[in-house]
Amino acid sequence: MTMSPEEADRFAFVHELITRQLEGTATEQEQQQLQDAVTSDPNVRREYIRHMQEVTHITSRLVAPRPGQEFSKSSVLGQTCSTGPLPPSDAEPAITSDALTPAPHRPLGVSFLGVAASLAIAATLLLAVSIPFWMSDGRNDQNTIASKPPSTGQPSDKTAALHGTEVATLVECTNVVWDSRSNAVNELSRVGIGQNISFHRGRIKLVFDSGVETLVLAPCYLNIQDHNRVYCTYGRITAKASAGGKGFAIETPVARVTDLGTEFGIAISESGETEVAVFEGEVDIELGAPDARKTQNSQTKREHLVQGQATRVDHSGRSKRVFSIDNQRMPGVRDLAPMHHDEPVIAAVRDNISERHPESRMFYRIVHAGLREDSRAFVDRTHQWNGLDEDGMPRELLGADYVMPFNDDKFAGDLKVRVAIARPATVYVFFSNNTKVPDWLASGFIDTGLDIGLDEGANRYKPSKRVAAGPGKSIDNTFSIWERDVQSPQELELGSFERPVEFKRGYNMYGIAAVAK
Structure with a gap:
């Protein structure tokens, strides 16, 4: 033919x-x-x-x-x-x-x-x-799901009528130890409404027929409540939805998180306290326990989070900012594997923004052993770190722990960023070459003479701009690499900087990385 x-x-x-x-x-x-x-x-x-x-x-x-x-x-x-x-x-x-x-x-x-x-x-x-x-073409087998313990969430009459209808597939499991043989699920098996999934070691990937990919990490106990809804008593789930998966919801003991076309992570402690972080797109959160939300009706408290924002909901339905989230505890669905398996170098990041803006929900993402070509630079942008030419970024940076700050940090005039270093390390700051070097950087760090590039994505000034793949391509700004030796675990304080007078090409927040000695 x-x-x-x-x-x-x-x-x-x-x-x-x-x-x-x-x-x-x-x-x-x-x-x-x-x-x-x-x-x-x-x-x-x-x-x-x-x-x-x-x-x-x-x-x-x-x-x-x-x-x-x-x-x-x-x-x-x-x-x-x-x-x-x-x-x-x-x-x-x-x-x-x-x-x-x-x-x-x-x-x-x-x-x-x-x-x-x-x-x-x-x-x-x-x-x-x-x-x-x-x-998802209407030909699903209506196999009966084996009897399972009742879920914590209360399914609707409609859901009860659909009990056993298969809605997702377990496409991958890694080092999984199920809580009991009765609830074990084989790889490539279909799972249905009403089915409980409970395991205390390992990780699984569930793909829903609606197009939602989920990564589920142990220990976890969840119940499939509908074709696009799960109830998780405790555990960690990251969900990535295609256009058809919009509206996917995760219920927890203290909140309901609904996807609006996004990738987000959620962590529920055994006490029910729930953390939510948005990696791309946006989500709606209804605060409070399911029963409380039903009685409150229109009075239900809600939050709307967008890319780069995170919150923690407690048992009373109150929420507060989460300062930092690391990719080991809450990985993305398709995150690349770390480049090595050493103990983390960067333990936590905090700032002073909440002191002046308690409503802030922006978080710092810590990526362990993850710095490489095309690594995302900021939680609220699509910018990427790259080498300036085809030789790539400096070899000593490959596999470093690094921090994805929010680029809007650059507007804070009295910013203080506190980075907790967990072990002896070389700490790096990537600072834009079109910006005046601040005193805190010049006095506390040494300019290595090396540079790294930033490949920027679309913004309001360059709406058609797209990031390119690989080193030396589409570099929009260069950053000098500064270093500091840290001999023992400690907290470093980084500061703010002045807005450049000439910034036709834009200006950006600095980057942070660390390599163990």
């Missing part, structure tokens, strides 16, 4: 990126590009599914396993959820974590498990973006 030019371009685009992914040569930007394309374009999605089916079939026929090892579905599709350590079956050897590590690209002699590992990566993407579309 002859392809149209558009179909030929799409075919070449998908197959090139998939090939790089399977060979292990795809960059982080290329992997993200493929994921975004498969998520947003049904034609690309169909091409991706068709290609992966062909690759899996060919691989299983042409690449032989190593002696003494067999290839199974579980080795392609990731780790198997379990209720605890189980002895390996006599019929099938255990798959170790080493076997799931992608092998470097080699010619046709590449090992079977190396191919399996690459396919595991591809399968994860395939399942995450395709299952909601396969399952």
